Amino acid sequence: MRKVYLVDDSIISPLGFSTQENFQNLRKNNIGIKEVKNNDIWSAPFYGSVVDNDKLHEAWNLISNDKNGNYSKLEKMMILSVSKLISNNPSLDISRCGIVISTTKGNIGQIKEEQNDKAYLASIAKTIQGYFNLDQTPKVLSNACISGGLALAIGKRMIQAQLYDDVIVIGGDLLSEFTLSGFFSFQAVSSAPCKPFCKNRTGISLGEAAASAWLSADKKKINGEAISISGDASANDANHISGPSRTGEGLYISITKALKEANLESQQIDYITAHGTATPFNDEMEAIAFNRAGLQEVPLNSLKGYYGHTLGASALIESIIARHCLLHNVLIASVGFEELGVSQPVNVITKNETKELTRVLKTASGFGGCNVALIIEKLA
Amino acid sequence: MEKFYISDFCSLRNNKVFKNGEEIYSDVASDSIKDFAKGLYKSLDLKYPKFHKMDELCKLGFLATEVLISQLENIDQDTALVLSNRASSLDTDRKHQVSIDDRANFYPSPAVFVYTLPNIIMGEISIKNKLKSENAFFVSEQFDPEFIANYSKALLQTGKASNVICGWVDLDNDKYDVFLAFLSKKGRKELTKKELNNLYNQ
Numbered sequence: 001m002r003k004v005y006l007v008d009d010s011i012i013s014p015l016g017f018s019t020q021e022n023f024q025n026l027r028k029n030n031i032g033i034k035e036v037k038n039n040d041i042w043s044a045p046f047y048g049s050v051v052d053n054d055k056l057h058e059a060w061n062l063i064s065n066d067k068n069g070n071y072s073k074l075e076k077m078m079i080l081s082v083s084k085l086i087s088n089n090p091s092l093d094i095s096r097c098g099i100v101i102s103t104t105k106g107n108i109g110q111i112k113e114e115q116n117d118k119a120y121l122a123s124i125a126k127t128i129q130g131y132f133n134l135d136q137t138p139k140v141l142s143n144a145c146i147s148g149g150l151a152l153a154i155g156k157r158m159i160q161a162q163l164y165d166d167v168i169v170i171g172g173d174l175l176s177e178f179t180l181s182g183f184f185s186f187q188a189v190s191s192a193p194c195k196p197f198c199k200n201r202t203g204i205s206l207g208e209a210a211a212s213a214w215l216s217a218d219k220k221k222i223n224g225e226a227i228s229i230s231g232d233a234s235a236n237d238a239n240h241i242s243g244p245s246r247t248g249e250g251l252y253i254s255i256t257k258a259l260k261e262a263n264l265e266s267q268q269i270d271y272i273t274a275h276g277t278a279t280p281f282n283d284e285m286e287a288i289a290f291n292r293a294g295l296q297e298v299p300l301n302s303l304k305g306y307y308g309h310t311l312g313a314s315a316l317i318e319s320i321i322a323r324h325c326l327l328h329n330v331l332i333a334s335v336g337f338e339e340l341g342v343s344q345p346v347n348v349i350t351k352n353e354t355k356e357l358t359r360v361l362k363t364a365s366g367f368g369g370c371n372v373a374l375i376i377e378k379l380a
Numbered sequence: 381m382e383k384f385y386i387s388d389f390c391s392l393r394n395n396k397v398f399k400n401g402e403e404i405y406s407d408v409a410s411d412s413i414k415d416f417a418k419g420l421y422k423s424l425d426l427k428y429p430k431f432h433k434m435d436e437l438c439k440l441g442f443l444a445t446e447v448l449i450s451q452l453e454n455i456d457q458d459t460a461l462v463l464s465n466r467a468s469s470l471d472t473d474r475k476h477q478v479s480i481d482d483r484a485n486f487y488p489s490p491a492v493f494v495y496t497l498p499n500i501i502m503g504e505i506s507i508k509n510k511l512k513s514e515n516a517f518f519v520s521e522q523f524d525p526e527f528i529a530n531y532s533k534a535l536l537q538t539g540k541a542s543n544v545i546c547g548w549v550d551l552d553n554d555k556y557d558v559f560l561a562f563l564s565k566k567g568r569k570e571l572t573k574k575e576l577n578n579l580y581n582q
């Protein structure tokens with residue numbers, strides 16, 4: 001089966017409008033979560049991670065070739081990330097790429113409007129197709145909080161099935177009144193920046209971001225060290241639609257199958273970039289699954305303390321950052337963590353570290369009992 | 381290259397249920413999706429109390445799956461779910477939106493909010509049938525037989541799934557369209573884009 005490489009990527013988030021800027025901010029442990037005062041999202045201040053509208057407007061005006069078109073904030077963020085990917089990579093021909101768009105709620109704010117075509121997720125695919133003048137309509141994946149990681153797995157599978165040689169995975173979601181109010185109803189929103197895996201956590205923080213990643217079967221396209229997705233698997237808990245499995249079943253199965261595909265043992269993993277939403281049930285379930293898989297001593301972080309939970313973008317961004325951690329041989333502190341708050345041991349990274357890294361495990365879990373695991377590997 | 385087959389297929393349309401091309405249930409008297417689903421649930425003799433908590437979209441996907449696999453003695457745990465639709469979970473999204481429209485009278489409910497994701501259908505199907513398998517939910521303007529067949533084949537060829545339940549489960553503004561197919565290594569109809577499209581359009 002042919003290898004699939006992560007060739008390049010681009011992130012648009014509160015921590016910057018390029019992967020480089022995001023990565024620099026993470027290395028400085030700068031966080032995107034702030035007190036947000038925005039009456040369109042919520043009437044009282046809350047903690048979240050939002051993309052500045054003025055900054056986006058400025059970046060859009062610099063890059064957009066269609067200034068009169070009707071683009072939502074999310075669409076602008078997605079198009080911006082893809083445009084940067086293209087401009088940084090002259091050898092990337094988007095017209096020959098398969099495209100998978102990962103989003104959970106898309107332009108959901110539009111359902112309040114009388115003209116609500118944009119509330120339909122496939123409209124985003126049409127918008128991107130139109131903007132980049134593509135023959136094929138991108139595929140849209142909407143699979144709760146694992147969407148961004150599952151979209152990478154699907155991109156990899158499309159390449160391995162020889163449907164395409166190159167795939168662009170685009171992920172994005174907004175911090176909306178719709179989603180925030182839903183998490184309010186679960187009483188799951190933290191009154192301060194979230195603290196994944198920490199005893200003192202008080203729930204999740206939401207965030208917004210968009211990102212894109214270029215997957216290719218062609219090693220010659222890589223500039224620098226080769227990073228591949230060498231294993232992937234997804235499994236359902238078959239247990240509960242909103243509560244994670246108490247035994248971490250689906251996540252454990254996903255990890256085991258991904259390791260098997262990559263032909264690796266758990267002790268060969270150097271770093272885990274976890275889902276880590278900072279809800280007690282999620283963090284506990286992950287700790288159980290990692291212990292069942294023999295991964296309790298592997299250095300682990302959650303980037304939710306930096307970005308908040310960016311839903312359909314989160315696992316994609318975390319995979320992109322994993323690639324850059326491999327390239328730079330650095331581990332980034334799991335910000336917000338003070339004291340272990342799960343019943344099983346996990347090795348949470350408390351300080352940035354320089355360490356030779358070869359293999360990263362990325363995991364994500366979500367509503368509907370879904371889980372995904374990816375092995376991202378530096379090849380000699 | 382190994383061949384795969386469409387072993388069984390079913391559809392729920394206009395208050396009628398078809399399995400492998402034959403009408404097996406009809407309830408033209410019901411004038412709501414809720415009543416149609418309830419009648420079909422009773423006729424299948426399921427005794428599954430969780431059914432009553434589901435939103436309408438999940439009820440439709442859940443019932444179609446029960447119809448599709450009713451003759452199987454058991455279903456392999458590695459049977460993947462590859463579903464798609466046009467309206468995602470908008471039917472329930474609108475209900476959640478009504479509960480948050482007025483911040484002075486704000487009553488979002490976790491029992492509603494959890495159904496504002498289309499992949500919850502696959503969660504419900506997985507729980508009922510103990511499927512600890514690959515799930516993916518795609519959204520497109522129309523049923524996309526080429527991509528759904530290609531992606532399902534990729535899962536079967538790579539051993540990521542032993543069988544696949546794939547199809548279209550759409551609900552929007554009281555209009556629904558449900559079509560499911562069971563893909564495996566056995567059957568008479570070969571899995572091709574054309575065959576899947578023909579069966580969808582039957």
